[in-house]
Amino acid sequence: MxxxxxxxxxxxxxxxxxxxxxxxxxxxxGWGALVLPLLVVLVLVFGLPLAVMLSRSxxxxxxxxQNYSDVFANSVYLRVLGNTFLIATIVxxxxxALAYPYAYLMTLVGPVWRMIMMGLVLVxxxxxxxxxxxxxxxxxxxTGAFNSALQSLGVIDEPIPLIRTxxxxxxxxxxxxxxxxxxxxxxxxxxxxxxxxxxxxxLGDRPAGAFxxxxxxxxxxxxxxxxxxxxxxxxxxxITPALLGGPKNTMIGELIVQQVSTVLRFxxxxxxxxLLLVTTLLLLVVAGRFVDLQKHLMRQS
Amino acid sequence: MKTTKLLAVASxxxxxxxxxxxxxxxxxxxxxxSLTVTMWGGAAQKAHVDSYFLPWAESKGxxxxxxxxxxxxxxxAQVEAGQxxxxxxxxxxxxxxxxxxxxxxxxxxxxxxDKAKETGVAEDQIGPCAIPILQYSFTIAYNSDxxxxxxxxxxxxxxxxEKFPGKRGFWKYATGGMFEAALLADGVAPDQLYPLDIDxxxxxxxxxxxxxxxxxxxxxxxxxxxxGEAPLVQAWSGRIFQAQQAGEKIANxxxxxxxxxxxxxxxxxxxxxxxxxxxxxxxxxNLEAQAADAEASIYGPASDKALEFVPEEIRKELxxxxxxAESSAGLVDYGYWAENYDSVxxxxxxxxxx
Numbered sequence: 236m237x238x239x240x241x242x243x244x245x246x247x248x249x250x251x252x253x254x255x256x257x258x259x260x261x262x263x264x265g266w267g268a269l270v271l272p273l274l275v276v277l278v279l280v281f282g283l284p285l286a287v288m289l290s291r292s293x294x295x296x297x298x299x300x301q302n303y304s305d306v307f308a309n310s311v312y313l314r315v316l317g318n319t320f321l322i323a324t325i326v327x328x329x330x331x332a333l334a335y336p337y338a339y340l341m342t343l344v345g346p347v348w349r350m351i352m353m354g355l356v357l358v359x360x361x362x363x364x365x366x367x368x369x370x371x372x373x374x375x376x377x378t379g380a381f382n383s384a385l386q387s388l389g390v391i392d393e394p395i396p397l398i399r400t401x402x403x404x405x406x407x408x409x410x411x412x413x414x415x416x417x418x419x420x421x422x423x424x425x426x427x428x429x430x431x432x433x434x435x436x437x438l439g440d441r442p443a444g445a446f447x448x449x450x451x452x453x454x455x456x457x458x459x460x461x462x463x464x465x466x467x468x469x470x471x472x473x474i475t476p477a478l479l480g481g482p483k484n485t486m487i488g489e490l491i492v493q494q495v496s497t498v499l500r501f502x503x504x505x506x507x508x509x510l511l512l513v514t515t516l517l518l519l520v521v522a523g524r525f526v527d528l529q530k531h532l533m534r535q536s
Numbered sequence: 537m538k539t540t541k542l543l544a545v546a547s548x549x550x551x552x553x554x555x556x557x558x559x560x561x562x563x564x565x566x567x568x569x570s571l572t573v574t575m576w577g578g579a580a581q582k583a584h585v586d587s588y589f590l591p592w593a594e595s596k597g598x599x600x601x602x603x604x605x606x607x608x609x610x611x612x613a614q615v616e617a618g619q620x621x622x623x624x625x626x627x628x629x630x631x632x633x634x635x636x637x638x639x640x641x642x643x644x645x646x647x648x649x650d651k652a653k654e655t656g657v658a659e660d661q662i663g664p665c666a667i668p669i670l671q672y673s674f675t676i677a678y679n680s681d682x683x684x685x686x687x688x689x690x691x692x693x694x695x696x697x698e699k700f701p702g703k704r705g706f707w708k709y710a711t712g713g714m715f716e717a718a719l720l721a722d723g724v725a726p727d728q729l730y731p732l733d734i735d736x737x738x739x740x741x742x743x744x745x746x747x748x749x750x751x752x753x754x755x756x757x758x759x760x761x762x763x764g765e766a767p768l769v770q771a772w773s774g775r776i777f778q779a780q781q782a783g784e785k786i787a788n789x790x791x792x793x794x795x796x797x798x799x800x801x802x803x804x805x806x807x808x809x810x811x812x813x814x815x816x817x818x819x820x821x822n823l824e825a826q827a828a829d830a831e832a833s834i835y836g837p838a839s840d841k842a843l844e845f846v847p848e849e850i851r852k853e854l855x856x857x858x859x860x861a862e863s864s865a866g867l868v869d870y871g872y873w874a875e876n877y878d879s880v881x882x883x884x885x886x887x888x889x890x
Contacts, residue, residue, distance in 0.1 A: 309882060310886075378764050379763075490885065493881070493885075501612075
């Protein structure tokens with residue numbers, strides 16, 4: 236493939252004279268209006284609250300940067316924020332490592348097995364996150380099903396600490412995140428033309444080489460979507476880490492809830508949330524320098 | 537292509553309908569003859585409503601509506617927005633104190649405050665915006681399978697992990713009693729407890745930090761105690777006794793118990809405030825209703841005078857019972873907590889994350 240000139244449709248549009256843009260508008264057949272409800276909803280339920288949050292972080296209880304300087308005055312908030320990104324990164328990596336082969340297997344098996352595998356991913360997805368987390372508590376705790384089974388089999392003497400540890404949190408969060416990774420990866424993989432692999436092999440590559448050089452690069456859009464969905468979602472978790480994590484695994488979401496619902500410092504909570512949002516956006520910008528997010532996420536396979 | 541367009545149109549129409557519905561739905565508010573009661577939810581809320589809201593409501597022809605759980609952020613948001621839908625609301629006393637000062641709650645008329653004192657409610661549990669509705673104790677709860685012969689009977693022994701090995705469960709809130717317990721364990725006299733020496737309390741907590749596990753809800757608390765995961769828990773007395781009645785091998789040690797209570801308040805601007813006050817008067821006068829609630833919920837009645845209507849086997853598991861009151865380490869001072877909750881919570885977060 237030769238490298239195409241970098242001119243996305245928007246780029247071309249921006250370069251055109253005004254009259255041409257107007258003529259495009261004239262060709263508008265009315266279907267574009269269908270996007271209006273979505274825009275209205277986005278502004279009402281996302282844009283507006285976000286604006287309120289930002290303004291509250293600067294005005295509640297008084298105008299100024301007080302809330303932000305309070306965040307930086309106590310090292311606990313930055314430590315918990317760092318911890319949040321660390322856990323989200325680990326969760327994303329583990330989820331990807333599990334989801335990629337799983338999705339690949341789904342493209343290989345027959346329709347019946349594919350349905351079963353899809354069901355296995357989706358059934359937990361339809362169960363309340365609270366129920367699943369509590370079930371995991373019963374399973375993972377020192378006197379829980381996992382440890383007591385191993386103890387009665389004589390495999391271990393002392394229970395393995397699984398709950399209130401980092402592995403416990405990761406375990407719990409990965410099972411929540413799995414569908415969000417499996418589905419986009421699977422969707423992308425299904426659209427990949429298998430004949431490309433055959434072509435690579437017929438040109439002399441070994442099957443493994445064809446997989447790495449042809450299949451994996453073509454699946455990157457799905458992987459990028461999965462990473463983004465998993466990572467951004469994981470940043471906001473607080474129920475699972477609160478139930479399965481130890482004191483050291485506190486995530487920023489927990490502290491934000493605490494500030495809103497028990498300490499009632501709305502402005503401070505808004506500052507914490509803004510900080511989380513800004514850090515996330517910064518991270519995406521940095522990531523965008525290394526990975527062309529737009530290309531991977533917007534490209535149609 | 538046709539189906540895509542059809543789908544797109546259908547979803548747009550659907551959205552428009554939903555939006556219109558949302559816009560028009562906000563006009564319903566509390567009617568003349570209804571009271572919206574908000575509590576922490578679960579079996580306890582059902583017991584409270586059945587024992588002392590429904591009998592009054594039936595005699596008055598008032599409809600009781602319910603919501604749960606109590607959420608301080610929602611109270612604040614309702615009052616700030618001038619759209620108050622919650623009437624009588626069960627809250628913790630430190631919130632009642634701060635919110636009352638901040639003007640988020642209705643001030644109670646003098647006759648209710650007087651009536652509370654007359655009917656035997658402890659004076660230090662009455663606030664300008666709040667009367668207590670129940671009492672309980674933070675007790676030393678233990679797993680009787682793990683400790684069949686001897687169990688800790690003082691907070692000092694509760695903190696002694698050599699004599700009584702095993703994890704200790706604490707409620708993950710500054711007002712959960714752990715600071716009081718730590719200071720009592722460190723030898724502070726009960727009457728010298730407040731204002732709390734938080735530095736000293738953290739030093740004491742440091743000695744057992746690796747054995748501390750936190751719980752958030754009452755279910756988690758009884759579960760971790762009954763499963764032996766944490767064979768010792770600083771617990772809410774009633775929940776332990778209920779689980780014990782249900783056959784769990786757990787029990788309360790009443791020595792050194794710290795008495796606590798919940799209060800009922802009315803958010804400022806609630807349309808049926810007068811009706812809520814009317815209910816409060818009825819509640820204070822009806823010791824039998826308080827007793828019925830104590831029997832159903834295993835929370836002590838607001839007035840100790842109501843204890844005489846509670847059967848003996850329940851009464852001995854309530855904080856007002858003479859021997860329990862005698863061995864108590866005192867009442868949690870929520871006036872202190874109203875002033876210090878925010879700062880101690882921040883220190884607790886820091887300590888936990890270290």
